[in-house]
Amino acid sequence: MWKYLHRLSSLKYCYEWSGKWVPWLLGVTAVLMLVGLYWGLLVAPTDYQQGESYRIMYIHVPSAWMSMFVYAVMAGAGFVALVWKTKLSEIIVSECAVIGAMFTALALITGMLWGKPTWGTYWLWDARLTSELILLFLYFGIIAIHSVIEEPRTAGRVASILAIIGIINIPIIHYSVTWWSSLHQPNMQLVSKTPSVHPSMLYPLLVMAVAFQMYFVSLLFIRMRNEILYRERLTKWVKKALAGH
Amino acid sequence: MLSVVLTVIQRDLLLAFRRRADLMNPVLFYVIVATLFPLGVSPDVEFLGRLAPGLVWVTTLLAALISMESIFRQDFDDGSIEQLFLSPHPFSMLVFGKVAAHWLITGVPMLVIVPLMALLLHLPVQAIPVLWATILLGTPILSLVGAIGAALTSGFRGGGILLGLLVLPLYVPVLIFASSAVSAAVDGLAVSGHLAMLGAGLILALVLAPFAIGASLKISMS
């Protein structure tokens, strides 16, 4: 195990290792995405309650899951960055922040587009959407760090601390926002967004969820390799690697 | 150990009183914002009374945020952070002293001004004691948590708005429990649950924040 971890700390090895995987990941993502979209949009039956608008669930729910999952990955990388001070984990933290913010924004937009036909308004201060909005601020905070602090190593460690503080704060926010929304809109429960999911509707959702995971890993690898190239641009191995291109 | 924390508090209070003008900043800010609400919202007694708990606490949050900038900015500029780092005492204890001093300078005046401004906003009188309790429990959390953001941004230029962005998500739970405690008091409902949550938040902040602040300062110092 340690030998493996140690090898990952050398950016050169990591650059080459991830490079081999990117084409495969992109292929799997494309296939899964197409299957999921076709299945969710065309094959899955209409929901008796919401009619067709529930189909937005197939991108809203995976985005929301990914916004939380990416934050967890970022906090994990942040912990590694602070404890073992590896450059790779700092790069992962800053890349995850951007990807996570994208997923959170998508979850919010699709949530609003789903809310309009279902509730009649684009935005409703319900627990899930509000927590998602605050999560977006957490992401923006970490992204903004890199614009304020020029020195990449310091910025990486500050971002790692923020990611860890955030992961402690997310359950607190979720609990307090849920409690708060039940206080002010007691009748929120009957407007639950995910309808009682019949298996025929559930499978496309799972396919889309895996598609989003594959997308995340491939985008992370691509962006990570860019950042490795940029940060190691003065080293010999980068020049040698690029000579081949 | 405790004596050194008191030493840091005493020095910071002395520093603050040397610049007496700055002491008034949070209070002045509070009065200004609190007078804007009736002009902007509506002077109607009943309507404003219902909004008062939220307005009072949002303003307290903003006042705390504005004053957060000053905790470490001066120490970074004159290099005394490094001297604190090189002292035999644990860094997070010294930092705790600085945050405690900052709370005494900015939080305690809130205990005086906030009930007064609440009356201006037609907050029903029976809610004033509970409001006072939420300020007593809430503002230390704001100082402790805000100091983490300040520790991360004061060392760098352009950290201003970034501090707000970092600290806002951390302030949300405090705002929720504090303002709902006051509005529960307005309706005569039980407030012990809300205050218990604030108390728990305070203890969590007291235990975790100093270490987070110490670690953050060490990073932004490098």
Next chain:
Amino acid sequence: MQELLILDGKGFYVWSAYAITMISLVVALVSASMRKKKIIKEIDESLEQ
């Protein structure tokens, strides 16, 4: 094909949601690969000096 677009009146929301999502996912990938080209060009230029 027609009713597919309308999706009993809710088509606008469903299709715009899917469009926004798919476009931003693709744009993220494209901008990442464009950045790679820019970095490689930058490194090649620095090699020439």
Next chain:
Amino acid sequence: MPIQEPRVLKAQDLKCSRGGTELFSDLGFSVVSGESLVVKGGNGSGKTSLLRILCGFNHPAEGKVTWCSQSIYGHDEYRQQVSYVGHQSGVKPDLTVLENLDFMQRLAGASSQESEIKEAVRFVGLFRQRNMMTGKLSAGQKRRLALAKLQLQQRIVWVLDEPLTALDKEFIGEFEQVLKNHLDNHGILVVTTHRELKIPEYRVKRVNLSPSC
């Protein structure tokens, strides 16, 4: 200064980079009690960064620094033995000279005797300004105040960044005497300076960061 077995401050293949550009690399040296390390190098060659690494403020990109063969990071005992005088004075402009020194003594845990502080202030020639606000002192006087702090703290490792700047001629002579006393008391000195320090050659080790200067 308690005299124990010789203390060693050792650095091994240090590498430091700022903003992606490398300042210095494969830097190694060791300084024993009673020796001083003079760091030479042009502007921006990383002198200050090296000093800050030795104080434990910064982490080097590579390599490690040890104090009595223990890494200095998280080494509480080492932290208490370092006095750092950087470009900034490290004192509060709104406090008077005496208040600053008094706070510093109480911070270090030593019970601050009034007499000791007055003696240190008199030595650096700031006795007349002792009740003045530090902010109103001139650059040279602020530098003297920082050096008074060194006298008071009596720590083993002195890390001084351009200590002689803004000091006038005759005070430099006195100050060099203080440095010699410090080395005689088995102290360690790490210093960057453009002007040659009159310290006996056998006690001096040199590090040159950028040969181009």
